[in-house]
Every structure is written in structure tokens, then in C-alpha cells.
Amino acid sequence: MSEFAIRWNERYQNNDTPWDSRLVSKELIRVLKDHSIEPGRALELGCGTGTNAIYLAEQGFAVTAVDISERAIDTAAMKANEANVDIRFVLSDITDLQMVVSPFDFVFDRGCYHCVRKEKLSGFLNTLKKCTRPGSLWLTLSGNSHESDDEHIPKVSEEELKAELGDLFEFVQLREFHFEDEGERQGPLGWSALLKRKGERAD
Ligand SMILES: C[S@@+](CC[C@H](N)C(=O)[O-])C[C@H]1O[C@@H](n2cnc3c(N)ncnc32)[C@H](O)[C@@H]1O
Incomplete structure (x- = not known):
């Protein structure tokens, strides 16, 4: 087991999981609705205890x-x-995904990109490249460098998002939002980036 796997597993074992609100992400619900994203093949990266994966499955x-x-x-x-x-x-x-992957229509992550980017960005982007096709959408929810109160959430600036993700993806929408904490309390400020994989579709 890698040091990353040990570290994350310990956090779940010790209930040191402040991100795990057990609430379906309102931002995910909003984006699916506002952008009329139809059910298809979806991949969640860093799914945690599965609340949003279950929601996506329930939507078809x-x-x-x-x-x-x-x-x-x-x-x-x-x-x-x-x-x-x-x-x-x-x-x-996910920075070294060995499984067979068919291209997914929709990728979602809530707080995974912002965790792995400092350690293994190139592996993470390789996985996204393997798992998507031109036109695939990716909704990534990350910490925001404008957040000043929460010391713990990893933070990303608009410039970093664009520099790190802009080669492979175009930005369909980039907006600020707030994560939801347990009990529907307003959580830290985040970025909601809806991205579309660049390139020509074959079909
Ligand atoms: C901040 S938590 C968010 C979990 C979940 N998305 C949520 O919203 O509750 C980050 C998640 O990414 C997972 N993770 C971190 N690094 C990872 C990696 N390299 N590969 C796969 N999962 C990873 C962690 O185990 C953890 O569940």
C-alpha cells in the first residue's frame, strides 16, 4: 500500500473526514440541470463514501x-x-489507474483534484486523458485561493486551474460556490469548473 493510500485510509478510520457532509452536492445537482447533462457513463474520481456516486446512479x-x-x-x-x-x-x-477504461461522458470530482495536484498532477491528467474523449464533460469542485477562513482545505487559484487543466480541457463555466458541510452549514469557498475535453469527436 502506498503512503497516500495509508494516509487516506487512516483519515477514514479515524473519522477525520470534515469533507464528508453526507449531503449530495448542490453544485452537482445545479450543473446537471443547468447544462442539461443527460445520463450516460459517469466516472467519479476520489468518491469517498459514495454519496454523489449514488446520486448519479439514481439519476440513471x-x-x-x-x-x-x-x-x-x-x-x-x-x-x-x-x-x-x-x-x-x-x-x-487515480494517478496510476490500471483498469480498463472506456471513455466516460461525464467525470466528477469533489475535492480530489485539489488534493492530488501537488503530488501527482501529470498522472492525474493522464488518467483524465485515458478516461475521456473529445466532448466529455468534467465537473471539478476544488478549494478556492480566495478562501481565507478555512486553513485546512487545499486551495487553487484561477490562474492555476487554467494553467493546469487548460491544455486538455476548455472551460465551459468557472464560478465560485460554497461547499456544504454537515448539517447544511455553509462550507469553504470553492471553484466549480465545468470543463469540456478538447479535440474533434469521431462520431
Ligand atoms: C477531500 S476527500 C473528498 C471525498 C469525496 N469526493 C467527498 O466529497 O466526500 C478526497 C478523496 O480523494 C481520495 N483520494 C486522494 N488521493 C487519491 C488518489 N491518488 N487516488 C484515488 N483517490 C484519492 C481520498 O481517499 C478521499 O476520499
């Missing part, structure tokens, strides 16, 4: 959800079973 998406923490994946699989939805859960490091 065929969901694959990946996380590096065995504890998180076990909890997510249990919740999916209780919710009676079928999700393909994969225990893997």
Missing part, C-alpha cells in the same frame, strides 16, 4: 467510482447496496 448514470481508501470504498459499496443502486467501485490510485 452508469457509474464507476474510484478511491484510494479501502475504508471509503467499503462504506460507499455498503451505502450503494442499501440504496439499491449498481455502481462499479474501484480501489485504485
Whole structure:
């Protein structure tokens, strides 16, 4: 097990998971609706305990959800079973994804890109390249460098987002939003970036 897997697993084992509101992301719901994103093949990167993956499956998406923490994946699989939805859960490091991947229509991450970018950005982008096709959409929710109160959430600036993701993706929408914390409390300021994979579609 890698040092990253050990570290994330320990956080789930110790309930040191302030991001895990157990609420479906309102920003995810809004983006799906406002951009009329139809159910298709969806991939969640760093799915944690699966709340949003389950929501996507309930909306009719065929969901694959990946996380590096065995504890998180076990909890997510249990919740999916209780919710009676079928999700393909994969225990893997998304910066070095070995599984066979068909291109996904929609990729989602809430707080995963902002965690892995400092350590393994190129591996993360390789995975996105393998798992998408031109026209695929990716909604990434990340910490925002304008947030001054929360010391713990990793923060990204608008310039960093554009420099790191702009070669592979065009920005369909970039806006500020607030994460939701447990009990529907307003969480830290974030970026919501809806991205479209560049290039010509074959079909
Ligand atoms: C801030 S948490 C967010 C979890 C979930 N998306 C949510 O909103 O509750 C980041 C998640 O990414 C996972 N993660 C971090 N690095 C990863 C990696 N290299 N590969 C796969 N998952 C990773 C962690 O285990 C954790 O579940």
C-alpha cells in the first residue's frame, strides 16, 4: 500500500473526514440541470463514501467510482447496496489507474483534484486523458485561493486551474460556490469548473 493510500485510509478510520457532509452536492445537482447533462457513463474520481456516486446512479448514470481508501470504498459499496443502486467501485490510485477504461461522458470530482495536484498532477491528467474523449464533460469542485477562513482545505487559484487543466480541457463555466458541510452549514469557498475535453469527436 502506498503512503497516500495509508494516509487516506487512516483519515477514514479515524473519522477525520470534515469533507464528508453526507449531503449530495448542490453544485452537482445545479450543473446537471443547468447544462442539461443527460445520463450516460459517469466516472467519479476520489468518491469517498459514495454519496454523489449514488446520486448519479439514481439519476440513471452508469457509474464507476474510484478511491484510494479501502475504508471509503467499503462504506460507499455498503451505502450503494442499501440504496439499491449498481455502481462499479474501484480501489485504485487515480494517478496510476490500471483498469480498463472506456471513455466516460461525464467525470466528477469533489475535492480530489485539489488534493492530488501537488503530488501527482501529470498522472492525474493522464488518467483524465485515458478516461475521456473529445466532448466529455468534467465537473471539478476544488478549494478556492480566495478562501481565507478555512486553513485546512487545499486551495487553487484561477490562474492555476487554467494553467493546469487548460491544455486538455476548455472551460465551459468557472464560478465560485460554497461547499456544504454537515448539517447544511455553509462550507469553504470553492471553484466549480465545468470543463469540456478538447479535440474533434469521431462520431
Ligand atoms: C477531500 S476527500 C473528498 C471525498 C469525496 N469526493 C467527498 O466529497 O466526500 C478526497 C478523496 O480523494 C481520495 N483520494 C486522494 N488521493 C487519491 C488518489 N491518488 N487516488 C484515488 N483517490 C484519492 C481520498 O481517499 C478521499 O476520499
